[in-house]
Amino acid sequence: MGTVRNDRTCGTSGISKRGTHGTSGRVKRHLAILGAALTAVAVAASSAGAGAAQLEKGCYDRAAQPYTSAVDSHLHFRPFGGKAIPFGELANYLHKSGVRHASMYGIGQTLPADSSCTYYLDCPGTPVVPSMKNDFVNASDYAAEKPEDPELTLSMTFMDLRRPETIPPGIALYDREFPGMFRWAGEVNVVKQALFPNGHQAATDENIKNWAPFMNTLRDRGIPITLHSDLGENAHPTKYLHLMEEVLRRYPHNKIVWAHMGLSKELTTMNPDEHIKIVQRLLDEHPNLTIDLSWRVLEDAYFSKPGVRAKYASFLDRNPTRAIPGTDFVASRNKDYRTYEEELEVTSRINKALDDEAFRDIALGENYYRLLGSHEKAPQVCRAR
Numbered sequence: 544m545g546t547v548r549n550d551r552t553c554g555t556s557g558i559s560k561r562g563t564h565g566t567s568g569r570v571k572r573h574l575a576i577l578g579a580a581l582t583a584v585a586v587a588a589s590s591a592g593a594g595a596a597q598l599e600k601g602c603y604d605r606a607a608q609p610y611t612s613a614v615d616s617h618l619h620f621r622p623f624g625g626k627a628i629p630f631g632e633l634a635n636y637l638h639k640s641g642v643r644h645a646s647m648y649g650i651g652q653t654l655p656a657d658s659s660c661t662y663y664l665d666c667p668g669t670p671v672v673p674s675m676k677n678d679f680v681n682a683s684d685y686a687a688e689k690p691e692d693p694e695l696t697l698s699m700t701f702m703d704l705r706r707p708e709t710i711p712p713g714i715a716l717y718d719r720e721f722p723g724m725f726r727w728a729g730e731v732n733v734v735k736q737a738l739f740p741n742g743h744q745a746a747t748d749e750n751i752k753n754w755a756p757f758m759n760t761l762r763d764r765g766i767p768i769t770l771h772s773d774l775g776e777n778a779h780p781t782k783y784l785h786l787m788e789e790v791l792r793r794y795p796h797n798k799i800v801w802a803h804m805g806l807s808k809e810l811t812t813m814n815p816d817e818h819i820k821i822v823q824r825l826l827d828e829h830p831n832l833t834i835d836l837s838w839r840v841l842e843d844a845y846f847s848k849p850g851v852r853a854k855y856a857s858f859l860d861r862n863p864t865r866a867i868p869g870t871d872f873v874a875s876r877n878k879d880y881r882t883y884e885e886e887l888e889v890t891s892r893i894n895k896a897l898d899d900e901a902f903r904d905i906a907l908g909e910n911y912y913r914l915l916g917s918h919e920k921a922p923q924v925c926r927a928r
């Protein structure tokens with residue numbers, strides 16, 4: 544397995560290297576950052592001379608440095624089935640594309656071991672269920688490599704939210720096997736319509752009530768949980784809103800992350816104003832709620848439509864501390880670096896429309912670091928532009 548730390552000079556990426564990132568961290572990391580900064584200065588100098596001077600001040604020059612997100616809070620290191628991209632290779636994708644920190648998700652729905660499918664939608668009728676296997680592979684890979692650049696946060700993805708009684712013993716097992724290593728939970732499915740043909744059912748209010756023991760554990764440990772909870776479908780855009788509301792009502796002190804703001808391939812035509820109004824209300828009512836902007840469906844079905852990007856950008860500018868970025872890349876072997884780079888670019892396009900405060904908080908990772916309880920800080924954005 545290749546190390547992720549010997550690729551500092553790779554310049555083949557279409558995304559230029561990120562120059563400054565954080566002010567804390569280990570010496571090794573500083574040297575790496577310095578190296579990357581020098582590369583960025585060299586790259587930037589030809590096209591934007593001002594970039595070099597601003598880099599010296601340690602601020603982030605949006606005119607000369609990438610708009611792609613510096614953190615990937617939603618990245619599936621394991622596929623639904625079939626072969627995965629090897630850990631070292633995927634870590635190198637992050638390094639190469641300027642992503643400095645990522646959450647290491649398993650996958651909330653795995654195909655049976657004897658299935659030849661790599662994507663559940665290709666195999667309706669084949670049951671998919673949460674599993675510990677992918678978390679164990681991730682934890683073992685992580686423990687063997689312990690990469691520093693990118694830094695990675697292990698996430699528990701095994702939780703079957705319809706069988707909450709199985710979750711505390713699962714966490715206890717992880718505590719024994721990998722003490723202190725899992726610092727995130729999710730992405731786990733409250734309701735995911737795309738999985739209905741594969742036997743998935745929405746969690747019920749009764750299930751949600753019975754989450755209390757494991758939600759208390761997550762709360763006490765300050766562990767965020769990313770929930771995939773579809774808002775609805777095109778014919779009934781708010782069909783499942785009541786489930787997210789029930790979760791938020793019952794667990795106001797948990798760090799809850801709402802994956803994709805509830806949007807999905809089943810909900811591509813909702814009126815953006817109505818969507819924003821609902822999300823704004825939930826953010827106002829629930830201070831511990833964070834929205835996850837991952838998945839290219841958001842760009843393709845919403846942000847890229849005429850007039851819509853500006854609406855979401857001003858919504859995020861009004862709520863700069865409440866969102867985190869991600870690709871939702873799934874590491875199946877039929878993909879390569881180009882796929883990751885493209886998904887990062889597409890999911891980052893919204894960043895260009897953000898004001899400096901929201902750009903720093905969201906794209907440069909400040910919100911992600913704070914949610915994680917990390918000491919890492921995002922760089923300040925340079926004032927003069």
Ligand SMILES: [Zn+2]
Nearest residue numbers: 617619730871
């Ligand atoms: Zn996902």
